[in-house]
Amino acid sequence: MTDLTTSVPARTASAKLPSPVRLGLSRAALETKMFFREKDAVVFTFSFPIILLALFGSIFSDDLPGGITVSQLYTAGLIGAGVMGASFQNLGISIAVDREDGTLKRLAGTPLPRPAYFVGKMLSVLVVAALEVAILLAIGVLMYDLKLPAEVGPWLTFVWVFVLGVSGSALLGIAASGVPRSARSAAAVIAMPFVVLQFISGVYIPFNQLPEWLIRIASVFPLKWMCQGFRSVFLGDAGAIQEITKSYELGRVALVLAAWVIGGLVLCLTTFRWKGRRDG
Amino acid sequence: MTTAIEVQGLTKNYGDVRAVAGLDLSVRQGEVFAILGPNGAGKSTTVEILEGYRSRDGGEVRVLGHDPGHPTRAWRSRIGIVLQTAEDAAELTVRETLRHFASYYPAPRDPDEVIDRVGLTEKADVRIRKLSGGQRRRVDVALGVVGNPELIFLDEPTTGFDPEARRQFWELIEALKDDGATIVLTTHYLEEAEALADRVAVIAKGRIVAEGEPATLGGRATAKARVTWADGSVETDTPTKTVLELSHRYDGEIPGLAVRRPTLEDVYLSLIEAPRD
Incomplete structure (x- = not known):
């Protein structure tokens, strides 16, 4: 093999590369800024659960056994759906767009450490999802008599369900972003399974009205378990009787959501493409 | 004379198709080097291998002394890439985007100075979505140079420009060259190569068929x-x-x-015709 000698004055030899942590945070700030400036994405992400909550809360005002209202049930379910919308759906579509509009290619050509891109996406999703939850809770409390838990316990449950749920769904969204053939088809390809999942995961239709095989399918995915966790927080012990197993099964919720975080991470690491299909 | 890029026997296949078939190339430090060739000649593949975007099947490649097949952050911070088509960062302003990208590099240029350099000072606080096509390309160039790279890749930078925008763009490239950067440029415009390049190489069928100064290329x-x-x-x-x-x-x-005398275009056309026989 021939020796290829090159000598170029290194302009930057003395300067240190910026820290990956700082770049991850700076990506997060930028992603969040871009998200809120993209009016379509904001409307797409926020409006759906909010409109549905207002709608369902007004249509169904009956009480369930245990002094729980149907609207309370929907608040908890739509928080789950809202969180998954802000993470899975939002990332699945936005990364498909990033892949096509040149964002990923440009970033891959810079010294940005690649994990910083994902850290940015994940953190910005956490911000968006937290905001969505706050809005839904405000609607629930102000319009539909949702009682917020007074003790610390349920809030701790809320925090871990939220963090695990957002992380798992976000990673699943990153992996799913490779499925659509183009940015144009991304909204349909990503939103379709998500809508189906909402119908079979107890967001709109209570489990006691679903056939068992559908519940089994739903049990594979994180949404059912997220909603179950949120119901435990906002409906309390009185609502446990409405569950199929008469219990919120928080241990299984934690297990399934954690499995999705790990599974999602593996899926991302093995399938993520920095190139668009057009780039070969 | 030191070299910025050295390529020997580069090959790349896509399935049964041999896109690059034993290509040799040498780019000197501080020169503007233009790569010409018809679509499908292996031009983009070659450049993408040099940029560290694409793997190669064979041959020796050194870009700034480093194998681009194994890009590192330190190496990436020494090269700048101006992409052919990009519509990203539409909702950010020019200044926000430049400042953000500058933060990736260990010793970047001043973003405001770069904005001035590409003639976008008046548009610095305008969202990129609202820029014209030519202004958008200037942002791409600004992003490619904000890291203060030693080597800049420009892939068909003036496609779709009107003649005036192209002239202004050429001045910008000249200025970058005066700053001491090595510039590798692919283009379809022969007059662009003639105006800008110190040396040109013509690629056809995955090989270099001619290399030299524009004025003397192919015995011109x-x-x-x-x-x-x-x-x-x-x-x-x-x-x-x-x-x-x-x-x-x-x-x-x-x-x-x-x-x-034969124009560069005459020479070019005869060069890319020849290997087809």
Whole structure:
């Protein structure tokens, strides 16, 4: 093999590369800024659960056994759906767009450490999802008599369900972003399974009205378990009787959501493409 | 003379198709090097391998002394890439985008200075979505140079430009060259290569078919000249002599006189035709 000698004055030899942590945070700030400036994405992400909550809360005002209202049930379910919308759906579509509009290619050509891109996406999703939850809770409390838990316990449950749920769904969204053939088809390809999942995961239709095989399918995915966790927080012990197993099964919720975080991470690491299909 | 890029025997296949077939190339530090070639000749593949975007199947490649097949952050911070088509960061302003990208590099240029350099000072606080196509390309160039790279890749930078925007763009490239950067440029415009490049290479069928200064490429400087005038035309090695004779014949001004050497385009077209046989 021939020796290829090159000598170029290194302009930057003395300067240190910026820290990956700082770049991850700076990506997060930028992603969040871009998200809120993209009016379509904001409307797409926020409006759906909010409109549905207002709608369902007004249509169904009956009480369930245990002094729980149907609207309370929907608040908890739509928080789950809202969180998954802000993470899975939002990332699945936005990364498909990033892949096509040149964002990923440009970033891959810079010294940005690649994990910083994902850290940015994940953190910005956490911000968006937290905001969505706050809005839904405000609607629930102000319009539909949702009682917020007074003790610390349920809030701790809320925090871990939220963090695990957002992380798992976000990673699943990153992996799913490779499925659509183009940015144009991304909204349909990503939103379709998500809508189906909402119908079979107890967001709109209570489990006691679903056939068992559908519940089994739903049990594979994180949404059912997220909603179950949120119901435990906002409906309390009185609502446990409405569950199929008469219990919120928080241990299984934690297990399934954690499995999705790990599974999602593996899926991302093995399938993520920095190139668009057009780039070969 | 030190080299910025050294390529020996580069090969790349896509399935059964041999896109790059043993390509040799050497780019000197501080020069503007243009790569010409028809679509599908292996031009983009070659450049993407040099940029560290694409893997290669064979050959030796060194870009700034480093194998681009294994890009590192330190190496990436020394090169700048101006992409062919990008519509990203539409909702950010020019200044926000430049500042953000500058933060990736260990010793970036001042973003405001770069914005000024590409002539976008007036548009600095405008969202990129609202820029014209030419202004958008200037942002791409600004992003490619904000890291203060030693080597800049420009992939068909002026496609879709009107003639005035192209002239302004050329001035920008000249300025970057004066700053000491090495520039590798692919283009479809022969006059662009002629105006900007110190040396050009023509790729056809995955190989370099000619390499040299634009003025002498493919024996251009020594090729026969064609002298045309109102009543005739002749191809000759000694055009000056022909013109003198004609001048005597017409006793002064020769009607419709033109002396023409092969243009870079003539040479280019004959070069890319040749290997097809």
